[in-house]
Amino acid sequence: MTNNDVVIIGSGVAALQLAVLLNKNLNVRIITKSSLRTANSYLAQGGIAAAVGKHDDPSKHYADTLEAGRFHNDREVAKQIVEEAPELIRKMSRNGDVFDKNQKGEWLLGMEGAHSEKRIVHSGGDATGMNLMESLILQLNDHVQIEEHSFAYELIINAEKNRCIGVKSKKPNGTTHLHYATHIIIATGGCGQLYKFTSNASTVSGDGIAMAYLAGAEIADMEFIQFHPTLLYLQGETKGLISEAVRGEGAILVSEDGTQIMEGIHPYKDLAPRHVVSQTIYEYLKKGNQVFLDITEIKNFGKRFPSITSLCEENGVDIAKGLLPVAPGCHFLMGGIKTDLIGRTSIDGLFAIGEAACTGFHGANRLASNSLLEGLYQGRKLAEWINSNKVEPIASKPFPISHSVGKNKVNLPDIQEIKDLMMERVGIIRNEGTLKNQLNWLEQFKVMEIIEWDSFSVSELTKLFMLIIAQQITESALLRTESRGGHFRSDYPFEDNSYWLRKTIIQKYKREMEKKSEYIETALVT
Incomplete structure (x- = not known):
């Protein structure tokens, strides 16, 4: 068991940006399921979008972001991020000159899809993510402990105060560890490995979003998958x-x-x-x-x-x-754990940043090179908030580790079968028939009947979380009877701009601890 000020689950650019900027008097622990450098951020090629060109302006970046997102974006969120993007790039340059420049010392700016101006700041040509991550890793201080090959699988919730106070993790040998902290941050990325064809790192399978969902946090916009x-x-x-x-x-x-x-x-x-x-x-x-x-x-x-x-x-x-x-x-999940700009979720003490979070910035389809931007922005904003807000820690007691699964042994499908069926039925083009077939297939595993998770192996937990996320995506895709951005329904091929369908689909899992019963509440809210 460990006691920390901050526990960060994940090791991408949002996680490292946060860790670097947190005060050195804080005890910070990074938990990552593989190695520190195994993350989508490390694979990122394109760059970071920011209106730093002579003829560019944040208002143009804002307009492009909304157009790509098919106006499903949270406009105030988009406005704030793109307006602060140029200064964010300048601050990063002062901490380490990682971006490509011409002979005059000016940033080389690239053009990408749906942008109206050249505004992509890059590094090493097409090695932006790797160079950015290495720069952040060099800036990590001794107050940050890194725990590699540790699979986080369950959030510890103080039910009386609706507050997250810790997380359980499991090592490859099966040993379980408890990590208590005043602030628990999920920065585990999206869910690309649910699909047969993906650009994502092998570790990105939706674990953090599944954990938050099981803890009762609000999950939004899961139907919006970018290919x-x-x-x-x-x-x-x-x-x-x-x-x-x-x-x-x-x-x-x-x-x-x-x-x-x-x-x-x-x-x-x-x-x-x-x-x-x-x-x-x-x-x-x-x-x-x-x-x-x-x-x-x-x-x-x-x-x-x-x-x-x-x-x-x-x-x-x-x-x-x-x-x-x-x-x-x-390639990218526009949905995720519903948060504000800082990363606060619907559960006190629990935060989400980067691709695991859904701020509303990306809307129904992410504008190219806005992902690293959002991760860097949220990492900085959350660090500033934690550094300036003193929160009294909740006294933690050793959490009991169960050795039963709360139901009979679960028969799980092969991971490849999950990936194949998601690509075929809930992929680039969807319709009611294929979505219902997939939902029926997913429901046979009765994953939501599981009460205790401790005795499952890491490989079993990976499959279980993939099934949970697959069901969220499928249910949300069924509810949105229109096509918008990354969500395309062949039976509803056009955008529906009615008030009802412009709302956000939110899923929330609730557990009544005394009765040990669960249900899914799917709500449509503004």
């Missing part, structure tokens, strides 16, 4: 991300016969919002037509995109031929 248009695609498998910045530099999507597939689809053509491009590629693939990214117009491709070049070489793709085979895959 990145261009993952390297070979022999029916995706091999890794090809950044949108490649299209920003002039690459064009073409079919096998050379047809430019985005011509006439959207005014921005190949730089249309991601959901538009993904759906177009998907339709070609469904008809048996391969889609390629034509990079022949990009000079010095290997120098501008060294990480992507290495990815292609590792998989036997010759970039000299100029055609990279691509397919869309799960």
Whole structure:
């Protein structure tokens, strides 16, 4: 058992930004299910969106964010983040000069999909995430303890005060550890590994969101999944991300016969919002037509995109031929644990930041390179709030560790089956029939009947949490009878701007501890 001031679950850019900026008199513990550098943030290629160009302005960034998000965004949240983005970049530059510059010392700015200006600040060409993470890791101080290969699986709640006071974690050998803290922060990322095709790190399977849901926190917008248009695609498998910045530099999507597939689809053509491009590629693939990214117009491709070049070489793709085979895959979750800008959830003492959180910034579809921006912003804001707010810790008692599961042994599916069915039934294009089939399949496992989680292994807990998140996504997708952003219903192909459907779908799990009974309450609230 450990006692801490702050426990951070996850090790992406939001988590490290928070840890770096917390006061050194605080005892901070980072718990991560794998190694410190195994995170989506480390894989991020494109960069950080900020209106720092001579002809740019936060108002333009704001308009692009709302357009990409199909106006489902929280407008005040979007306004605050994009207005503070330029100063956030300047502060980061003062702490370590990680961003690419030209010979005049000016930031090199890239163009990405759905942006009206060049405003993507990047590092190492297409290694922004890695360089940013390494910079933050170097800034970590001795007051931050890092616990790797520790799977967080249950939040400890003081029911009388509706306050989170700790978290349970499990080591690969099965030993359980209790971590108490005044502030518990979930920064575990999204849920990309629920899908067969994904750009996400192998560890990103929705654990933090599932834990918050089981603890009774509000979860919002789970139907909004962003599928990145261009993952390297070979022999029916995706091999890794090809950044949108490649299209920003002039690459064009073409079919096998050379047809430019985005011509006439959207005014921005190949730089249309991601959901538009993904759906177009998907339709070609469904008809048996391969889609390629034509990079022949990009000079010095290997120098501008060294990480992507290495990815292609590792998989036997010759970039000299100029055609990279691509397919869309799960990339980002716009929904998550409902929070305010600081990261406060509906449970006192519990916070969420980064992709695990749903602030309303991204709306129904995230604008390219707004993800690292949000993580850095929330990490800084939460650090400022914790540093300036003295909260009396709740006296903690050793939490009993159960050795029963509260029901008969659960028969769980293979992870690959979960991924295949989510891609097929709750993927890029959905309809009522496939969604109901998936919901029926998920409900057979009766995961919500489980009361005690302690005796499950890490691999079993991973599957259980994947099933919980899959059910949230499927239920929310059924409730939203329209198409908006990353959520496309073939049976409701148009946006419905009625008051009812412009509301946010919130899911909340409640447990009556005395009766040991549970139910799901799905509410539509403004």
